[in-house]
Amino acid sequence: MDSSPNPPAIEHLTRIHKAWQWPVLMVVSVLFAGALELAALPAALLIGPMLAAIAAGTNGATVRVPRVLFGSAQAVVGCLVASSISADIFPVFYKEWPLFLGVVMATVAASSLLGWLISRWRILPGTTAVWGSSPGAATAMVLMAGAFGADQRLVAFMLYLRVICVSMTAALVAKLWVDTSGIEVPAIVWFPPVDPQRLAATFGVALVGGLAGKLFRLPSPFFLGTFIFGTVIHLGLGVTMQLPPWRLALSYTMIGWSIGLNFTRAVLRHAARALPQIVGSIIALIVFCGGLAFLISRLLGIDPLTAYLATSPGGMDSVAIIAAAAQHVDLSFVMALQSARFLIVLLVGPSVARLVARSLRE
Known part of the structure; x- marks a missing residue:
């Protein structure tokens, strides 16, 4: 892995003054994110900066994202997750709750078993593989994993690799039933009109939620505190939040940089050695879920x-x-089941990781 090529601008960052490392990292991040966007890969705005930061971190970069910026980025993601939960899913879930609960728990059990096996075989350390095998809520699970003692870098590597594989597989499977050649991702409006009330609500939720998370000593306090408080405000009081794409892009960049800059060549070699098993676990989970379908x-x-x-x-x-x-796909059914799994993964993920950690010590 040491001999793998890196962008020329990234090479030997230890020789570049610290003040100039940020501009280099920004330029390479934009190039990577732009290339991923053109390839229509998911989470490009997070994965692009993370890849650039990994290249920088493994070549001697000394800059690090300030904690206040990383914390604010986590709070923004907490607001995003809270605002994405729609009350419309609950009637659909109530109607089909035995099916939904059975499918979600089977998926969580299968992913946990795969993570347990990878940990048991000592392919990855501790509970890293359990967090990295989580079937959904990738960004949220990455943010929480570090607080629970897992290697956040390897968790991110596993989860975002799975997100790409799953998304590409879903697109290929869809082609068997429907012509998806005309599918276009909606154009991004980077600077939409500002809604003062919704924007103020967003800042209020982020501030109060983050402080509450610290006060109650929650793991990953800025994310979890904001997510819990934002969900209560959003669903309970009907408050909507405004998260313009430019703000989300900055938050994704801060998170990607925070994770990527902590990569070392040793960690990268470890990830490369574990790649066949990680890909195998991803394929196994996709096949298992296909069997459920x-x-x-x-x-x-x-x-x-x-x-x-x-x-x-x-x-x-x-x-x-x-x-x-x-046209013939039941969108409400699809999103209700996806959202139900998303919520259950957020709720049970930490408990499952602790349970697996206990079993590995025995």
């Missing part, structure tokens, strides 16, 4: 594509775009 389709008469997209383990944004493009 087959059972749902055959036993309950649900459209096969609807069942597959609903059970797809991650890549919710990409799944939503594909589902919306197919």
